[in-house]
Amino acid sequence: MTRIAFIGLGHMGLPMARNLLKAGFPLSAHDLVPEAVAQLAGEGARAANDAHDAVQDADVVISMLPASRHVESLYLGDDGLLAYIAPGTLVLECSTIAPDSAKKVHQAAGKLGIDLLDAPVSGGTAGAAAGTLTFMVGGAAEALEKARPVFQAMGKNIFHAGPAGAGQLAKVCNNQLLAVQMIGTAESMALGVANGLDPRVLAEIMRQSSGGNWVLERYNPWPGVMETTPASHDYEGGFMSELMAKDLGLAQETALASGSSTPMGGLALHLYRVLLRQGLGKKDFSVVQSLFGAPEE
Template identity: 55%
Template sequence: MANIAFIGLGNMGGPMAINLVKAGHQVCVFDLSKEAVAHVVEQGATTQAQASDCVKDAEFIISMLPAGKHVEAVYLSENGLINHIAKGALVIDSSTIDSPTSISVGAALLAQGINFIDAPVSGGVGGAVAGTLSFMVGGSEADFNQAKPVLDNMGKNVFHAGDHGAGQVAKACNNMLLSVLMLATSEALQLGISNGLDASVLSNIMSKSSGSNWTLDVYNPCPGVMGNVPSSNDYQGGFMVDLMAKDLGLAMDTAVKSHSSTPMGALARSLYAMHAANGNGAKDFSSAFNLFNQKK
């Protein structure tokens, strides 16, 4: 079992850290929220007053932070963790950030003898709790192989996407596709409903036909079609609209840098930004269903 430091105990990071504790690892956690720290400590983790004290003896340092600026600050600022992590340790950054920032942070750590992979995740809070996340890893094959047994304790699918930054690009592609599928599924369901079809009947027809997809079959956006999904709980829980809008921004930045054509992604970003601006930022991203509701 490994000595692991876990930095960032939000909706995703907290459950991920708990699964590492359950797997038998020695886990030291740090977060600015005392409540978040206390919850994970109750499950068997330890903590320190400073993140630097958590990481100094760690073999693995896992971070789950909101944005690239936070990752840069945590690792590379004047008092950053780069000054406290032991040489030969492996940093696993599971934050969803832009690929260039991930590459630059990794390069700075490597220059100090600290290994690094970017390993953003897919699967949402439910996947974090259940330990069924998908990890998209960017880094060397050796570092991927070293990290995989640890990642396996938090997920069921661990992919080596390529070199540093590749995990972030894969995550951007996946979430761009997810957003487009959710919008298209919502539009199709609302079209059927507007023409007298029952949403459950139409969902069943499409799920058994060529329109089948994850947002329809597993995460249906129409209230009442499925239980235990955000659409049947007033779109509470799940993956927030604000976060989808952020991820689509990252995807569009990636497209600009590579001169890629992403008209569907650009439209999805515009629609989710509008949906967030209308006061829906904290709702689940499947609430985009209401963008196509002519009665609202």
């Protein structure tokens, strides 16, 4: 049976690791927060002393960390984890990081004969818990095939985006578009309601028309339109504005490097930065509705 080492048990990593345990994978786990490790150990994982210990005898290493610098610091350098991982091991780097950073880790792994995939996810904490995440994967197709059963224990859609770094790139493009259409949806909702339309009626018309999008299907930013969205629960839960700002920052970094023009993506970033300044960084990213008007006012 494939032995897995899981590093990074935060809001996303913990439920992902849990789904691997449920699927029967032997799992060793590490996180800087001992409580998270203890919790998972109580559910059947081996509590590793540190990252180096975790990857001992592992067939697959999975990491889920906050940002590029944590990932580079984990894997690279003289004492980096790659030096402790046996050739032939499969590394699934699931953090959302800069495509260039992902390529750097790919390159280092390649030199050591380690199969690495960049495999950022979408679907949020709810998708992590339900095991319905989407994985956008960059790296060799054969490595993806080997990894498929592991991904399937944690997610539903597994896309092969292309070579090294392509998973991060696809996620950056997708999340930039998501932010643009969240803001566009919030603007049109506020515009219609300010002029007398019923928010539920407007939401339903646009959902079924050419304005239709994922936000209108699952995640309407107007309070009360959908019962289970963060918008209907004071914008709690979901995907935090500060994480969306991070992803939009990665998109702008990527656009800078390629000389791309992304006026809507750039504006989205700067509007989220305004929200963060107003102390709304921990709220769900649909709280951008508050910039344009919402019923509480």
